Amino acid sequence: MKQILLTFSFFWVILVFSQELKSPSEFLGYELGTEFTPHYRVEDYYQHVASTRPEQVQLQTYGHTYEGRPLLLAYLSTAANMKNLEQIREEHLKSLEGNSDAEKAIVWLSYNVHGNESVSTEASMQTIYELLTSKSSYLDKTIVIMDPAINPDGRDRYVNWYKQYRNRPNQVDPNSVEHHEGWWSGRSNHYMFDLNRDWAWLTQVESQQRLKKYNQWLPHIHVDFHEQGVNEPYYFAPAAEPYHEVITDFQRDFQETIGKNHARYFDANGWFYFTKEVFDLLYPSYGDTYPTYNGAIGMTYEQGGSGRAGLGIITREGDTLTLQDRIAHHLTTGLSTVEVASKNAGLLNESFVKYYKDRSYKYNSYVLSGNRDQLDALADLLDQHQIKYGAGTGTNISGYNYRQQKNGSSKADASSMVISTDQTKGNLVKVLFEPNAKLSDSLTYDITAWSLPYAYGLETVASERLVSSAAYKKQDTSGNSLDKATYAYVSDWNSMKDARFLASLLQQGIKVRYSQKPFRMEGKSYERGSLIITRADNANQPDFIKRLGDTARQFSKELVAVSTGFVDAGKDFGSSSVELILPPKVAVLGGEPTSTLRFGEIWHFFEQQLEYPLTVLHADYWNRVNLDEYDVLVLPDGRGYKSILDDKLRERLSSWVSQGGNLIVMGNAISALSDTPEFSVKARKMEGDSTGNSVKPYGEGEREYIKNAITGAIFKTKVDPTHPLAYGYGDTYYTLKLGNDRFEYLDGGTVVYMKDETKPIAGFAGSQAQKNRENTLIFGVQEKGRGNVIYLADNPLFRGFWENGKLFFANALFMVN
Secondary structure, eight states: OHHHHHHHHHHHHHHHHHTSOOOHHHHHTSOTTSSOOOHHHHHHHHHHHHHHOTTTEEEEEEEEOTTOOEEEEEEEOOHHHHHTHHHHHHHHHGGGGTOOOOOOEEEEEEOOSSTTOTHHHHHHHHHHHHHHTTTGGGGTTEEEEEESOSOHHHHHHHHHHHHHHOOSSOOOOTTSGGGOOOSSOSSSOTTOOOGGGOTTTOOSHHHHHHHHHHHHHOOSEEEEEEEEOTTOOEEOSSOEEEEOTTSOHHHHHHHHHHHHHHHHHHHHHTOOEEOSSSOEEOSTTSTTHHHHTTTSEEEEEEEEOHHHHTTEEEOTTSOEEEHHHHHHHHHHHHHHHHHHHHHTHHHHHHHHHHHHHSOOOSOOEEEEESOHHHHHHHHHHHHHHTOOOEEOOSEEEEEEETTTTEEEEEEEOTTSEEEESSSTTHHHHHHHHSSSOOOSOSOOSSOSOOOHHHHTTOEEEEESSOOOOBOOOOOOOTTOOOOTTOSEEEEOOOSHHHHHHHHHHHHTTOOOEEESSOEEETTEEEOTTOEEEETTTTTTOTTHHHHHHHHHHHTTOOOEEESOSOOSBSOOTTSTTEEEOOOOOEEEEESTTBOHHHHHHHHHIIIIIIOOOOEEEETTTGGGSOGGGOSEEEEOSBSOGGGTOOHHHHHHHHHHHHTTOEEEEEGGGGGGTTTBTTBOOOBOOOOOOTTTTSOOOGGGHHHHHGGGOBOSEEEEEEEOTTSGGGTTOOSEEEEEEOSOOOBOOOSSOEEEEEOSOOSOSBSOBOHHHHHTTTTEEEEEEEEETTEEEEEESSOTTGGGTOGGGHHHHHHHHHTOO
16 A cells, blocks of 8 residues: 555655646747747747636637748736636727626737747746746736737748748858748738737738737736847837827826836846837837737837847847847747736726716717718728727718818718727827828838728718717618529629629629710619620529529629610620620739738738739749730739839830730839830920028938928819719718829820829828929820720728728729720
């Protein structure tokens, strides 16, 4: 019996020892910071932590990336707090209603939103270990939520690339290839989107899945861990101006409190850092601003290094910056953040309640009307943000009219959408819907305009009064029944929903026509671009009616049955003005010199929004591809096109277009074709600055530079709605302008353009930049032989959120023949 007890005790000791929490270095089998850890091993470590400390850690898979990698959240605190985790969450959320007795601080730490800013995931493993061991006292009054890798696809892309190209031992010489990533770096996600600019727009699955969990907690503090240039010292809060005006004094002051605590540790170690520069709090779709607009202390922390640094690199000062150095810095600020939160839990809870109680706005309701498809698309976005909205009740309203840019009156009827600030997400409503964000400083890190009424192309009135509303109902055509004896079915064309419907039909082999002229028949009027699906065109498809009906229901499309092809006004269905849409075979150029972000927007547009096949041709070999196999070729925005578009290749493109190809050229790619014999687009010369001969102080150089800059501003432009590129649009389009390239009107085919209204209606544009906007091309089409060159000087697909621009791109694919 004694021997049995000894044996049991021995195995019990082994079991307990085997379940002891290991440090990252012990678990991984190498000193943390001497290798990059692939995502599956990061997941293994977090599983180890959760299994050895189940009373203190809960690990949750909250979704998966486009490439199938799991997205993880780790919740950690004391055993007592974790036992009551759901009650703590529910009590915390009562703060939104102003009656909470919450006592715990909620801190959310997000790592590796940019995949090649890879130190932060490494630092997260050491951070969770320290919080459970040496810094466990910080957890008494704190719930910590950790996302170890927001962007595991990008992170693994970088880690795998580095393992492939690194020297052994690693080479600190910055000229070595291990410090020079290729065209597709690890920064972005699968579709090359910048996830740190997607918090508000939610175009990517990572963002969509994360926000569901974020809205369940709405933490007091959110930190987004980043890296910047190799030679930069560490950056932490407080942030730079401009701050958006909804940011409270407490949020500003608490950033200072946290920053001073960080500084205490950095000073003790002799580490360099800076604050209040570069990284502002304005653009709403960052990992610091979006949480801030939801009541948090939202902050970005930036460590020098990024994908350039590898495991170690010599800086311009001659010092060697190692991955272990970078881990130490992010570890320090992460722990310091939790420390400050734990010491100020009461203050954070008290101030969080005030954030949601003490609010006042100039505009209390936004009334939007117009294209119902666009309203429904906006409703889908609002649902994800848990922003409430309703339908108008016939109330007469007065307020600021966005299109007229002055006060006016309107009616909030049942076809309009009403969004009021009198709700939990009131501050976010103001930020996303206000006509023009107030700028305390024109020097910003990102775009300065994003107002959703312009992005969705909707008529909007901002009212100073609360406008009553009823339940808003999205369109539903589930009861739309079709008769196989019907002559034809007609559908409108004015939104991305229509484009998706068309794309689906074409891929099923269903033949579709479109009208180049307005027409009227059987008591109803139809605009240019209207889709016409005839029984005769699809006579050889026995299941045509079923598939058409199923597709219409899938996209909530109303189809109008017509009994004849004889119209009352316009062109009959047999006219040459009613043309068959041939399904185009589309290719896009990738690789240098295209921009990965701009390429990714096109890739995502085809696969995730339009759901239409796309062939990617890489710049390394595209000059050997037989372009005759493709109907459409897209050249994304990018720098350096002239390096690949030599005279011979340019002539080849010209010949391909003349023989019937459609070439879509975007942004800076246009510059490589401008002022050449083969293409008619011409760059517009910039007018000189009248102050050019004056002496300017050196210290004002940056201010002088921005006189010629446009930092993401919204401009009102004119549209020729009779052109196929503009089918579905009216005579006005609001464009988001990001650069300063300018092109002359085309001799024929100028479709969207700026005339003499050159002042932005929202956002910042320098005084000299405004002067150079007169008489410039936005979108246009050059007819060339049997084909066309479509010039898109501005980006209608920018970050996937400029909804009202997307139909231009669809028109370029399907309507321009």
